[in-house]
Amino acid sequence: MKLSTYNFLTSKAIKGVKVGYPLKLTIAKKDVVETEFNPTFIERLLPKLDWNTVYLAAQTVDLADDIPQEQPAAVADNEELLQRLHHLLLEIDVLEGQLECPETGRVFPITDGIPNMLLNEDEV
Amino acid sequence: MARRPEHSAPPEIFYNDDEAKKYSSNSRIIEIQVEMAERALELLNLDEDENYLILDIGCGSGLSGSVLEDNDHMWIGIDISKSMLDIAVDREVEGDLVLGDMGQGMPFKPGTFDGAISISALQWLCNADKTSHNPHKRLYKFFSTLFSSLTRTARAVFQFYPENADQIEMVTTQAMKAGFYGGIVVDYPNSTKAKKYFLVLMTGGAAPMPKALGSEEDEKRISYIKKREMTKDCRGKPLKKSRDWILAKKERRRRQGKDTRPDTKYTGRKRSARF
Numbered sequence: 001m002k003l004s005t006y007n008f009l010t011s012k013a014i015k016g017v018k019v020g021y022p023l024k025l026t027i028a029k030k031d032v033v034e035t036e037f038n039p040t041f042i043e044r045l046l047p048k049l050d051w052n053t054v055y056l057a058a059q060t061v062d063l064a065d066d067i068p069q070e071q072p073a074a075v076a077d078n079e080e081l082l083q084r085l086h087h088l089l090l091e092i093d094v095l096e097g098q099l100e101c102p103e104t105g106r107v108f109p110i111t112d113g114i115p116n117m118l119l120n121e122d123e124v
Numbered sequence: 125m126a127r128r129p130e131h132s133a134p135p136e137i138f139y140n141d142d143e144a145k146k147y148s149s150n151s152r153i154i155e156i157q158v159e160m161a162e163r164a165l166e167l168l169n170l171d172e173d174e175n176y177l178i179l180d181i182g183c184g185s186g187l188s189g190s191v192l193e194d195n196d197h198m199w200i201g202i203d204i205s206k207s208m209l210d211i212a213v214d215r216e217v218e219g220d221l222v223l224g225d226m227g228q229g230m231p232f233k234p235g236t237f238d239g240a241i242s243i244s245a246l247q248w249l250c251n252a253d254k255t256s257h258n259p260h261k262r263l264y265k266f267f268s269t270l271f272s273s274l275t276r277t278a279r280a281v282f283q284f285y286p287e288n289a290d291q292i293e294m295v296t297t298q299a300m301k302a303g304f305y306g307g308i309v310v311d312y313p314n315s316t317k318a319k320k321y322f323l324v325l326m327t328g329g330a331a332p333m334p335k336a337l338g339s340e341e342d343e344k345r346i347s348y349i350k351k352r353e354m355t356k357d358c359r360g361k362p363l364k365k366s367r368d369w370i371l372a373k374k375e376r377r378r379r380q381g382k383d384t385r386p387d388t389k390y391t392g393r394k395r396s397a398r399f
């Protein structure tokens with residue numbers, strides 16, 4: 001699971017959960033997969049990303065020094081920041097770990113790089 | 125006719141390790157899935173020069189997703205079968221993968237995706253695999269959460285195999301109830317083999333439905349496309365701004381249902397410098 005995907009996931013599908021965001025991410029095993037830097041990808045993602053959760057992800061992988069806590073006004077003109085975002089959001093691959101619903105504490109395991117968002121029938 | 129797979133077992137059981145492997149390495153299946161995904165992407169009506177973030181629903185082992193990456197889009201795939209997703213990981217697809225059940229809702233925050241495609245998956249949702257399943261309710265939950273996870277100009281295009289007219293009715297009713305506009309496009313309606321159903325849904329208000337391929341008034345266009353593909357094969361893409369290039373571009377716009385001026389003998393002619 002890439003950290004861009006983490007930014008988009010919610011647990012709102014659980015019955016009774018209001019927002020279900022951001023999920024609490026715990027990483028047991030991760031990998032870094034180098035991919036070609038494409039600034040237009042990051043620019044496309046920017047308006048969709050929740051910046052607090054970007055920062056949260058950066059803290060989880062000890063990259064908080066690379067990412068400003070508040071979203072700067074003109075990210076698109078800042079090549080260095082775009083590269084750091086590329087690394088954080090598209091190159092880090094969470095292989096094992098878990099996501100936790102902030103409201104119910106329900107845990108979604110991440111196995112072989114795939115978060116399991118399946119619910120039991122009594123949770124929907 | 126062969127028994128429908130969705131009648132034989134729930135999807136996460138039917139697509140076990142064995143079936144997932146067989147499915148994903150069959151060259152005939154690969155060819156068909158890729159072709160349908162290409163048509164679905166075309167019906168999404170995106171700007172060809174941009175990169176987008178697309179959701180692939182019932183992504184399986186990533187056959188449909190490969191079309192998205194070939195067109196330089198980022199994608200996230202969701203599927204209920206871990207065996208299918210494991211093969212996608214083995215195939216090193218570029219998309220990111222999520223294990224989830226369409227009928228439980230799309231687990232993404234609002235405004236995430238610029239479009240969604242779904243190839244050969246939606247008919248699975250029309251069945252009740254568990255006693256607690258109500259297909260109408262699951263379809264509604266699916267469409268309403270999908271609607272919110274899309275941007276406000278996005279489309280979602282589903283190629284699917286409806287069993288009968290009631291199923292088409294059930295699916296479109298729930299999609300409209302969830303806020304979508306749109307309808308069904310049937311490509312090659314007169315051919316038993318090539319006939320394909322596409323449910324085309326739009327978030328941003330009613331727009332003209334794209335034209336189907338292979339309907340009768342369309343015959344001329346098909347032969348034209350064939351011709352274009354043949355010339356493309358031997359000469360590569362037509363020169364930019366040439367008559368062929370303009371005709372091909374207009375053809376694509378028409379297939380996407382965009383307003384396009386008819387082709388005339390003047391199309392692509394050099395204008396004199398008088399004005």
Ligand SMILES: C[S@@+](CC[C@H](N)C(=O)[O-])C[C@H]1O[C@@H](n2cnc3c(N)ncnc32)[C@H](O)[C@@H]1O
Binds near residue numbers: 183184225242
């Ligand atoms: C015929 S395969 C198509 C896979 C892929 N789209 C392709 O073109 O090759 C149908 C897929 O739909 C998935 N599917 C069926 N029901 C589903 C559900 N309720 N939620 C998510 N995926 C589902 C199956 O697991 C299977 O991978």
